Amino acid sequence: MIFLDKNTKCLVQGITGKQGSFHTEQMLNYDTCIEAGVTPGKGGQDFLGVPIFNSIGEAVEETDVNSSIIFVPAKFAKDAAFESIRYLDMVIIISEHIPVHDSMDIMAYANQMDTTVIGPNTPGVISPGVGKLGIMPTHIFDEGNVGVISRSGTLTYEIASELTRAGIGQSTCVGIGGDPVIGTNYIDVLKRFEADDDTEAIVLIGEIGGNAEEKAAEFIKDEMTKPVVSYIAGRTAPPGKRMGHAGAIIQGNSGTVASKTEALNNAGVEVAKMPSEVVKLLKKEI
Template identity: 80%
Template sequence: MIILNENTKCLVQGITGKQGQFHTEQMMKYNTKIVAGVTPGKGGQEVCGVPVFDSIEEAKENVDVNASIIFVPAPFAKDAAFESIDHLDLVIIITEHIPIHDTMEIMAYAKAKGVTVIGPNTPGVISPKVGKLGIMPTHIFSEGDVGVISRSGTLTYEIASQLTRAGIGQSTCVGIGGDPVIGTPYIDV
């Protein structure tokens, strides 16, 4: 499964929040195509030069987008995820502490719609020299042929760092999420 490539065009849900703003800037510095942000009631603003819309539907009317990364508080994550699932092919949920019943509903809805969900409680996905969708520190990754998949963000970082130090680069590293219920298990990545 190829999760992130040069054709991935992402929007950031919760882009106007502190974490959304910070990680949008970091993702863009790593060549990730962030084409829009969504925060209800904040449409018309810009964050890091990225246009902000009130909804994904409105964003899709204005920009070409096929993925979402969610940086919204846990109480709002279910609604944000459902909105993404209705309109996009890939949804990455960074948010942690989402109620388990909400997560179960998100995953059932995504499965019914055929949408790939990474997370929740994920550090995201990185393909060195291509881009990253998440919160991973980029300096520990190097381009190569080894894939890394982990439920733990910290272990993902440690494995990638050790591989890089040994001269072994990575093709893609995926943190599938540390919560009890996740969208994409090891076998599907």
């Protein structure tokens, strides 16, 4: 498993909000180690036995937290992320619609502090049997040895569900986020899966826009020894029109399904034409 293990002790920023409280309960039900919550002005209270603090500084003094998951509105997300990055090893930003310049500032500070950031606009991370830091529905995942990386939450769910129904469990599923500026990218996750004893094969789920999948293909070709299969969404998307995610827009001849598929094929990665084909391609590799 990667990112999430028995040593991951998390706090929830925005734990008393509608999204924060709902998903905190779901994460606790999945045996995730949530040691604290942070909501300014609500310090001294608790939520389902989780103590709430006014600041991350206070939470760090009183608990062993080393990670955070952020459920705050976009306009407050930069300040929340900076506070987490200052104190913690890993920050998962669920929040959507964060301005690009704010995301750029967040990533620059994370690089400076050597903090892992996943997101923004991510469904999070799940390691079946260990826990989840995110918003994904847990019943569709099962323990196993296939790692999943995706820019899309819903496609993660669809393909993980297909894998589980086919008896193929997952080691860790990571949503890297669909925004143009994100913290952890495909290559960062591929490196971790390559080094992970619990992962034997990888599913890379991509979409139109940008060149992240092409860069990942180069890395796979040069560095990966474990088999990778892929699915790229957006086969029928018209150029210049944003599809779903802020980063999913074709500009010129780059960022198309065809260009990404060609790059992955050249790296020895088979690309499914439909999500339902991923299982068939994976079974040829494992």
